[in-house]
Every structure is written in C-alpha cells, then in structure tokens.
Amino acid sequence: MPYIGRSLGDGVRARYIYAATSGQTTFSGNDANGIALAYSDTLYMDVYQNGVLLKPVTDYASTTGTSVVLVTGASTDDVVEMIVYDSFAVADTVSAANGGTFSGTVSMSDDLNVDSGTLFVDASTNRVGVGTAVPNNPLEISHTGDAAAGGLRIGDPSTISSDTGIYLRTTGDAVIGAAGGNIVFDSNMTVQEDMRITSDGEVTKPRQPAFMASPSGTQSNMADATTILLATEIYDVGSNFASNTFTAPVTGKYQLNASIRLQSVDTDSSYVYLEIATSNRSYYNVLDVNFSADLSYLNLSISTVADMDASDTAVMKFGYAGGAQQVDTSGAGGTVFSGVLIC
Numbered sequence: 001m002p003y004i005g006r007s008l009g010d011g012v013r014a015r016y017i018y019a020a021t022s023g024q025t026t027f028s029g030n031d032a033n034g035i036a037l038a039y040s041d042t043l044y045m046d047v048y049q050n051g052v053l054l055k056p057v058t059d060y061a062s063t064t065g066t067s068v069v070l071v072t073g074a075s076t077d078d079v080v081e082m083i084v085y086d087s088f089a090v091a092d093t094v095s096a097a098n099g100g101t102f103s104g105t106v107s108m109s110d111d112l113n114v115d116s117g118t119l120f121v122d123a124s125t126n127r128v129g130v131g132t133a134v135p136n137n138p139l140e141i142s143h144t145g146d147a148a149a150g151g152l153r154i155g156d157p158s159t160i161s162s163d164t165g166i167y168l169r170t171t172g173d174a175v176i177g178a179a180g181g182n183i184v185f186d187s188n189m190t191v192q193e194d195m196r197i198t199s200d201g202e203v204t205k206p207r208q209p210a211f212m213a214s215p216s217g218t219q220s221n222m223a224d225a226t227t228i229l230l231a232t233e234i235y236d237v238g239s240n241f242a243s244n245t246f247t248a249p250v251t252g253k254y255q256l257n258a259s260i261r262l263q264s265v266d267t268d269s270s271y272v273y274l275e276i277a278t279s280n281r282s283y284y285n286v287l288d289v290n291f292s293a294d295l296s297y298l299n300l301s302i303s304t305v306a307d308m309d310a311s312d313t314a315v316m317k318f319g320y321a322g323g324a325q326q327v328d329t330s331g332a333g334g335t336v337f338s339g340v341l342i343c
Helices: none
Strands: 013-019 026-028 045-049 067-070 079-085 112-114 117-122 127-131 139-142 152-154 166-168 174-178 181-185 210-214 232-237 245-247 252-265 271-278 282-288 295-308 313-321 328-330 336-341
Touching (some): 067 079, 252 313, 282 295
Antiparallel strands (some): 013 079, 026 067, 045 079, 117 127, 127 139, 139 152, 152 166, 166 174, 174 181, 210 336, 252 336, 271 282, 271 313
C-alpha cells in the first residue's frame, strides 16, 4: 500500500542504540548496529537514557531530523536509545483486488487497457473508442464526428459502402447491418420527425410518400383509354405526383385507389371500365352497361396493392367499347386518385 515515509522493507518503527562517552550530549550518525539516526517528526520519537523515558525539550532537543541533543551530558557507557515511528498516511485509493467507487473526477494521461483491449479518448476529435486506434474500433462515440461518421457508431464504417454494425451519423445515413445487406435506413439526419410511436402504440410516419388528387373541372366526351386529368392536389407528401402521374420514389408495395363518377354513359356501349395503369401492370374494374337507356350517372372504383420499382409510374384511365363518345367526368362528382407507400 503506498505511504509517505521509508520503503516497506525498513518498516515504520526504528530503534537506535548508542553507548555514551563521558559528558556526551549529541547523538547522531550510525548507532551501535551501524544504523544512521533519522526521524521525520519529533512527535513520533521516544528517547530513553538507561531505560528511563526522557521528556522532550526539558531533557533533550530534537530538531534536525538526524540528531538528538541531551540537555545534561551522559556518563560513560550510558545507554541512550531512540524509538522512531515514521509518520505515514493511507492512500485514498480504490482497491485493485476488491474494486470500489470513485467519488470524484478520474484523470488519465494515457489509454486505459482492459483485458488486452483499450478504452481511449482522442482529444483531437473528441471521440471515445474501444479498440486499438481511431477510427478502426468496434465502438465510437463522437461529439464533432469525422467526415465519414460522427454521432454514434458500432463497427468501422469508414464509408457508406462498408458500413457494419450500427452506424448513426449527424448527417447522411443511419445504418443497421451492412450497407447493401441486412437493414439500411437511408435518411437525412437533420432535425425532423420521420416516425412517432405514441404511448398508446399508434405509429405515424409524417414523411411517408402519399398523395391524393382530383380534377379541377369537367373532362368531357372522353375517348377510350383516356388519362384522367387530375390538376387539383389534395395532398402530396414527398412531392411525387405531377402531370396526372404518380412516380414511385422507392421500390415497394403501394396502396393505390381510384374512383370516378361518369355522366352521360351511352346505353349503346357494350362496357365501360376504370383502369389504374402502372409501369408493371394494369388493374381494371369493368362494367357491362346493358341498360335500356343512357345513364345520367355511374360510379366505378378500384383499389389494389401494386408492386412498383423506384421511378415506376401510375395513372388513372377511363375507357369504353361501342356507343358514342359522350361520357364526362368531374371532380365535383367524387373522381379521385390516391395512394400511399405501405411497405
């Protein structure tokens, strides 16, 4: 255990024995056993003459740390003995064998090695790491970050193409697993809300791609396979709808819904249909007209979960077979096209 005083081999108690000469008052240097007198504090020393304990100041002076001076000179062969107790203090440390608690700040001038690993703090980058060096380590917590990472990362993601583990950046991508494999969350890590789970378990995604649009006026005398004009955007999260067309921002499954109100449907037509046409395939709702007179109003609707690749498009169409080109539609009658990315 560390202490102030002599080395552990000398102990904390020392005994010095001198055989006096006639009239001798000063005792110093090596004693009868060849041990040089030394003391650090006179309060921790006892002086005996022929076995009688002497009184400090009254009987002797001890101020130098290396000598004792009697007030009255000794007689020949008097035995003058000093018992010295070194002053020491128990160090305020945590036990290496049993552990303990630090109640104040712990400062280190070098890395902390734990079971052959290294816990380090890099002052130049404000990074704390576990491993061998910066940035090649399994755990890194950064305040300012570097060009490739920042924030919190577990693994060694020096670039987005080699990310492993968990990788959160102050800007750019957030990755779990390896880029191109496992799970990758590709998002701008600026201050924004991408998903919320409430205390009741409701999940909302305010940035999830979604749209709804309707006509701004009447579209008259539509021909077969006519694209419905949808100039009024009700909402367009992600700005993926334009010119009557929805463009998928990412590959996924999209819930697409279309509804149309038809006016002046010719009874001579053999059928009418509503179509959602995507880059991959088309989805239809076909109705056999077969009525005794023209229909003033007719509603058709269709809903599907469409598989779409990134940049695939989807439009809403109307068509018919036979009869006159006289069918109209308008937004006021419930014509609407909508969709949302679901997975």
